[in-house]
Amino acid sequence: MKIVRNGNLCYACKTCQLACSFHYTKTFWPERSSITVSRNPQDGTIKWHMDATCDKCMGEEGLLCVKYCTYGALQILNNNANEQEVKEYD
Amino acid sequence: MIKRGDVKGCLAGRILRIDLSNKKIWTEETKSYAKKTLGGRGINSLIMINEIEPKVKWYDPENLLCFGAGSLVGTITPGACRVDISTINVFSGGKGSANVGGFWGPELKYAGYDNLIIVGKSKNPIYLYINDDKVEIRDASFIWGKNTFETEDILRQEIGDDDIKIALIGPAGENKVRGSAIIIDTAKAAGGSGVGCVMGDKKLKAIVVRGHKKIEVAEPEKFMKVVEKCYQKCKDEPNTRMMRKAPFNLYSNPEWEGWNTNIVIKNGQDDQWGREKRIRLMNPVTGIPSMQKGVRACYSCPIGCMPFMEINKGKYKGDKGEGFWINTIMGHACRFDISDPEAVVESWLLTNRLGLDGDYVAAGLSWIFELYEKGIITKEDTNGLELDWGNSEVLIKMIKKLAYREGIGDLLADGMVEAAKKIGRKSEYYLIQVKGQPSIEPFRIPKGWALAVSTSPVAGRHLRGATMGSNRYGPKPRPGNFGVTDYRNQAKGVVWQGKTKELEDNLGICNYVGTWSGANFLTITDFVELINAGMGLHLTEEELMDHYAVIGRNLEKAFNALHTDMSREDDIPPKRFREEGVKSGPYKGFKIDENKYNEMLDEFYELWGWDKKTGMQTRTCLEKLGLKDIAEKLAKQDKLDDN
Numbered sequence: 001m002k003i004v005r006n007g008n009l010c011y012a013c014k015t016c017q018l019a020c021s022f023h024y025t026k027t028f029w030p031e032r033s034s035i036t037v038s039r040n041p042q043d044g045t046i047k048w049h050m051d052a053t054c055d056k057c058m059g060e061e062g063l064l065c066v067k068y069c070t071y072g073a074l075q076i077l078n079n080n081a082n083e084q085e086v087k088e089y090d
Numbered sequence: 091m092i093k094r095g096d097v098k099g100c101l102a103g104r105i106l107r108i109d110l111s112n113k114k115i116w117t118e119e120t121k122s123y124a125k126k127t128l129g130g131r132g133i134n135s136l137i138m139i140n141e142i143e144p145k146v147k148w149y150d151p152e153n154l155l156c157f158g159a160g161s162l163v164g165t166i167t168p169g170a171c172r173v174d175i176s177t178i179n180v181f182s183g184g185k186g187s188a189n190v191g192g193f194w195g196p197e198l199k200y201a202g203y204d205n206l207i208i209v210g211k212s213k214n215p216i217y218l219y220i221n222d223d224k225v226e227i228r229d230a231s232f233i234w235g236k237n238t239f240e241t242e243d244i245l246r247q248e249i250g251d252d253d254i255k256i257a258l259i260g261p262a263g264e265n266k267v268r269g270s271a272i273i274i275d276t277a278k279a280a281g282g283s284g285v286g287c288v289m290g291d292k293k294l295k296a297i298v299v300r301g302h303k304k305i306e307v308a309e310p311e312k313f314m315k316v317v318e319k320c321y322q323k324c325k326d327e328p329n330t331r332m333m334r335k336a337p338f339n340l341y342s343n344p345e346w347e348g349w350n351t352n353i354v355i356k357n358g359q360d361d362q363w364g365r366e367k368r369i370r371l372m373n374p375v376t377g378i379p380s381m382q383k384g385v386r387a388c389y390s391c392p393i394g395c396m397p398f399m400e401i402n403k404g405k406y407k408g409d410k411g412e413g414f415w416i417n418t419i420m421g422h423a424c425r426f427d428i429s430d431p432e433a434v435v436e437s438w439l440l441t442n443r444l445g446l447d448g449d450y451v452a453a454g455l456s457w458i459f460e461l462y463e464k465g466i467i468t469k470e471d472t473n474g475l476e477l478d479w480g481n482s483e484v485l486i487k488m489i490k491k492l493a494y495r496e497g498i499g500d501l502l503a504d505g506m507v508e509a510a511k512k513i514g515r516k517s518e519y520y521l522i523q524v525k526g527q528p529s530i531e532p533f534r535i536p537k538g539w540a541l542a543v544s545t546s547p548v549a550g551r552h553l554r555g556a557t558m559g560s561n562r563y564g565p566k567p568r569p570g571n572f573g574v575t576d577y578r579n580q581a582k583g584v585v586w587q588g589k590t591k592e593l594e595d596n597l598g599i600c601n602y603v604g605t606w607s608g609a610n611f612l613t614i615t616d617f618v619e620l621i622n623a624g625m626g627l628h629l630t631e632e633e634l635m636d637h638y639a640v641i642g643r644n645l646e647k648a649f650n651a652l653h654t655d656m657s658r659e660d661d662i663p664p665k666r667f668r669e670e671g672v673k674s675g676p677y678k679g680f681k682i683d684e685n686k687y688n689e690m691l692d693e694f695y696e697l698w699g700w701d702k703k704t705g706m707q708t709r710t711c712l713e714k715l716g717l718k719d720i721a722e723k724l725a726k727q728d729k730l731d732d733n
Contacts, residue, residue: 005621011334011385011387011391012386012387012388013391014389015391015392017164019166022314025304027305027306027310028164028165028306029200029303029304030200030303031200031304031665032304041275041276041398041412041413042243042411042412043410044383044384044386044398044412062458064551064582067318068327070321070324070330070392070393071387071392
């Protein structure tokens with residue numbers, strides 16, 4: 001299972017980063033998140049990164065980052081997804 | 091007596107205090123303030139009324155500049171990112187307040203602070219660097235004079251951290267232009283009340299924040315259940331789709347009724363704009379919508395309404411930035427009769443770069459354009475500029491003159507009311523202002539708008555209660571039963587909207603995600619559930635609406651009474667809109683009927699619990715809210731109705 005982001009749908013609200021931190025800490029702590037989001041309001045660019053610490057929300061009902069992304073930018077691809085499919089998202 | 095319990099979550103816990111005159115930095119606990127209000131603006135208002143003596147003016151070192159992130163900011167609550175910035179209003183002399191979203195407020199909370207209170211004045215330009223417990227007052231001579239975009243870039247390089255969040259002023263604030271804004275993320279302006287002017291007066295160029303701490307909630311699992319429900323509602327609501335295109339796009343339909351009800355042309359000469367101009371400005375292929383490159387959301391917002399714009403042709407091609415808003419259409423286009431899309435977008439970008447409040451620019455400069463048309467001022471006064479309606483190049487030149495106090499800009503920078511006194515010759519009649527602050531708002535057609543703008547405690551802005559009819563948007567009707575143009579029942583809606591905005595500004599929830607749009611987003615029921623699970627309180631909806639939604643407005647009104655001579659007269663719309671009717675369109679002839687307006691105002695005062703005749707606060711109302719000390723202060727100045 002892979003979590004991928006469609007850059008065209010992302011509004012850079014950072015809710016995924018916050019939801020992820022809740023999974024680990026039961027608090028809201030962006031520093032303790034597997035996801036980092038940053039954006040540049042001057043040129044409009046958005047950077048999104050998920051690091052290797054992601055445990056796919058072990059013990060939760062569903063993936064919190066995907067659940068709280070109301071924009072539908074985060075998607076789950078299965079392990080067999082090829083590189084082309086992943087690229088289509090980001 | 092409300093038995094709500096102690097706050098057990100959501101707050102960062104401390105208030106950061108900085109004295110710029112004596113270079114002192116200290117903190118105190120938020121707890122004692124959070125007993126009386128729910129946070130954010132409520133705490134700012136409480137600190138201001140307790141600590142600022144009535145004789146203090148905005149330019150005195152004793153004036154406070156207060157930043158308050160709402161109590162739910164930093165949690166995952168939808169749209170909880172807002173910061174209230176309060177200080178003495180440079181226009182009215184009373185309470186000033188501006189509200190802004192983005193990412194700065196949450197960062198302040200993660201640094202460990204709910205509010206930041208600044209007193210005193212620095213002799214030299216400085217900026218504040220807040221990195222958790224490390225708080226420093228640093229030299230800002232290397233960024234003084236730079237615009238907001240340049241300052242952001244330089245500070246990021248200087249500090250070497252891309253995750254810092256910055257609240258700053260531009261050249262306008264440095265030059266103490268009255269309508270200066272505090273800009274956040276180079277895109278979002280806390281515009282009203284001249285908050286940027288006060289920051290410039292304190293020689294404070296920027297506040298850089300970086301936080302690494304956590305925000306805890308009282309009952310995490312229960313809180314997340316409420317949050318999940320709220321996100322689902324926002325996702326399911328049909329209006330979300332409209333918001334996500336950025337609401338200004340509603341105007342790309344030339345028949346949209348907002349064009350008829352909420353637009354003011356040529357500084358108030360008419361409330362109806364030609365169809366061909368609407369089409370030219372908002373053409374999806376060649377107009378403003380064609381410059382929209384995307385949409386962004388503020389922190390933890392499930393709706394997302396903030397367009398990113400890039401000018402795609404003409405002499406301003408390539409200029410870009412975030413946050414273009416409906417006000418720019420009302421202000422920079424219609425008020426000047428300008429239908430050139432690139433120039434309108436450029437004029438808005440310019441206000442963000444120079445750190446000006448777009449509404450002040452629009453209301454103030456369109457007044458000068460009209461004085462030029464009427465021959466009250468001439469080319470000799472304008473340094474040779476021909477201030478003709480529709481002349482976008484001249485508007486852009488005038489914005490720069492205002493920010494840098496060049497020529498006629500210097501006259502206007504000290505406020506339009508002051509300028510009118512100097513110009514004389516009936517110029518004050520044409521100045522659209524409320525309690526001293528120039529206003530771009532419509533008055534003659536939407537009566538809920540007229541009442542809310544005229545009675546706003548922070549002078550002439552619509553966010554403290556404006557309505558567009560009880561069933562105007564969405565599935566949940568407002569209290570009362572009234573249409574856009576009705577006088578009857580309108581006060582009920584305005585008071586309700588004013589109360590809910592108070593709650594939103596205490597909690598830090600954007601009022602677009604809250605009750606403003608009328609769409610089925612967050613409701614009072616959701617607020618109560620979020621507060622109880624997140625802060626660990628035991629409140630009911632009635633307690634929230636009858637107490638916490640009322641206390642903040644009373645603190646602001648009392649501040650105005652103690653610091654100014656405001657009376658019922660100051661809650662009446664500008665004279666022009668009582669005398670001149672709308673000239674064309676479906677609402678031709680509409681103007682404010684003084685008798686009907688006054689009946690509406692009577693009802694408004696009564697609903698807030700104030701004296702119907704004078705509008706003064708009553709002892710009963712204040713004591714019921716636990717504000718006996720404030721009642722005594724008012725009584726001493728003979729500003730209290732002793733019932």
